[in-house]
Amino acid sequence: MVKIAYFDADVVSPEEIFMAAGFTPFRLLGNPAIEHDKVNEHVPPTHCVWAKNILEQAIRGLNPEIKGVVTSHGCDCTNREFDIWVESVEIDFLFYLNVPLKRDKIALNFFLNDLKELVYQIEDRFKIKIQPEKIKEAIKLNNQIRKLLKEISEYRTKMILKGSEFHELVKLSQTNDKKKVLDILKKKLMELKNKTRFTEKKMKRILLTGSIIDDTEFLIFLEDKGFQVVADDLCIGSRYFWNTIEEDKDPIVAIAEYHLSKPLYSTKMPSYDRFEFLKFLAEKYEVDGIMNIAMKFCEPMLYDHPYMNKKFKELKIPYIFIEMSYNREQYKQLSTRFEAFAEMI
Ligand code: SF4
Numbered sequence: 001m002v003k004i005a006y007f008d009a010d011v012v013s014p015e016e017i018f019m020a021a022g023f024t025p026f027r028l029l030g031n032p033a034i035e036h037d038k039v040n041e042h043v044p045p046t047h048c049v050w051a052k053n054i055l056e057q058a059i060r061g062l063n064p065e066i067k068g069v070v071t072s073h074g075c076d077c078t079n080r081e082f083d084i085w086v087e088s089v090e091i092d093f094l095f096y097l098n099v100p101l102k103r104d105k106i107a108l109n110f111f112l113n114d115l116k117e118l119v120y121q122i123e124d125r126f127k128i129k130i131q132p133e134k135i136k137e138a139i140k141l142n143n144q145i146r147k148l149l150k151e152i153s154e155y156r157t158k159m160i161l162k163g164s165e166f167h168e169l170v171k172l173s174q175t176n177d178k179k180k181v182l183d184i185l186k187k188k189l190m191e192l193k194n195k196t197r198f199t200e201k202k203m204k205r206i207l208l209t210g211s212i213i214d215d216t217e218f219l220i221f222l223e224d225k226g227f228q229v230v231a232d233d234l235c236i237g238s239r240y241f242w243n244t245i246e247e248d249k250d251p252i253v254a255i256a257e258y259h260l261s262k263p264l265y266s267t268k269m270p271s272y273d274r275f276e277f278l279k280f281l282a283e284k285y286e287v288d289g290i291m292n293i294a295m296k297f298c299e300p301m302l303y304d305h306p307y308m309n310k311k312f313k314e315l316k317i318p319y320i321f322i323e324m325s326y327n328r329e330q331y332k333q334l335s336t337r338f339e340a341f342a343e344m345i
Pocket residue numbers: 009048049050051074075076077078211212267295297298299300301
């Protein structure tokens with residue numbers, strides 16, 4: 001299986017273009033178990049711990065099935081890392097996708113041009129032709145996956161599917177062949193329809209937000225503390241499947257419009273809009289509290305937190321903000337803060 005990987009602070013990489021080019025899209029995920037040996041000479045000590053972890057893995061050498069990596073414009077860390085990747089990572093194809101900060105008409109045209117440039121560069125580098133019909137097929141396949149994930153996610157709120165199991169399913173969807181993913185999700189949905197609640201115990205219903213959270217062990221840790229994630233606005237979560245791409249128009253236009261209209265991340269403008277989606281989720285899923293988890297040195301989250309804190313106080317929804325390192329020892333160290341939050345809500 002040949003893959004094009006994406007390194008993405010948000011989740012705005014056009015998987016359908018990679019698929020139409022004959023590659024499996026593969027989201028690069030962190031590995032909290034590794035030491036950071038090689039990366040420190042390339043980045044300042046205040047570099048985001050998650051982005052640093054990805055760069056460490058890339059310098060050591062990515063899986064040979066990965067033939068190219070696309071980085072999308074996101075936060076300062078991912079943006080500046082691209083230059084370091086060019087210098088220090090051995091990979092055949094690297095492309096920086098300039099996803100705009102804004103979402104107006106001019107931004108859409110700007111994004112369209114960069115997506116076309118990506119198509120051109122993939123075609124040129126791999127000596128292939130990306131057919132619009134193939135992109136349309138990929139859109140249809142991914143839309144089915146998005147709809148299934150959205151339907152499956154509802155079983156978290158019914159306490160039939162653990163938040164951690166759902167998190168694994170989204171990661172699986174971002175890193176495997178999509179036809180295989182479709183089969184797995186269909187089977188999972190059938191299975192869930194015949195399942196009963198996994199607990200009679202009253203678990204606290206949590207809306208999880210924040211930086212990228214890709215370590216499922218963290219959600220398992222939360223479950224051990226009595227929290228069930230019933231909703232989220234994460235890139236390994238709702239932002240990956242909340243909307244679908246229009247199937248009956250020019251596929252590149254449809255992809256661009258999709259990415260500029262889905263739930264907004266803190267790296268985009270106006271970042272305050274992110275609060276509106278969180279408020280909607282908190283009310284729809286009747287959550288007991290909101291957890292905003294930032295990777296250490298994640299500036300977009302650090303800037304968002306004061307506003308979120310103020311707004312959720314006004315709504316009288318319990319809210320906790322935690323900045324944490326990218327290693328599992330941290331979870332134990334933070335235990336008392338989570339326990340205190342559980343007692344409060
Ligand atoms: S966790 Fe924050 S700082 Fe790190 S890559 Fe994501 S948005 Fe950027």
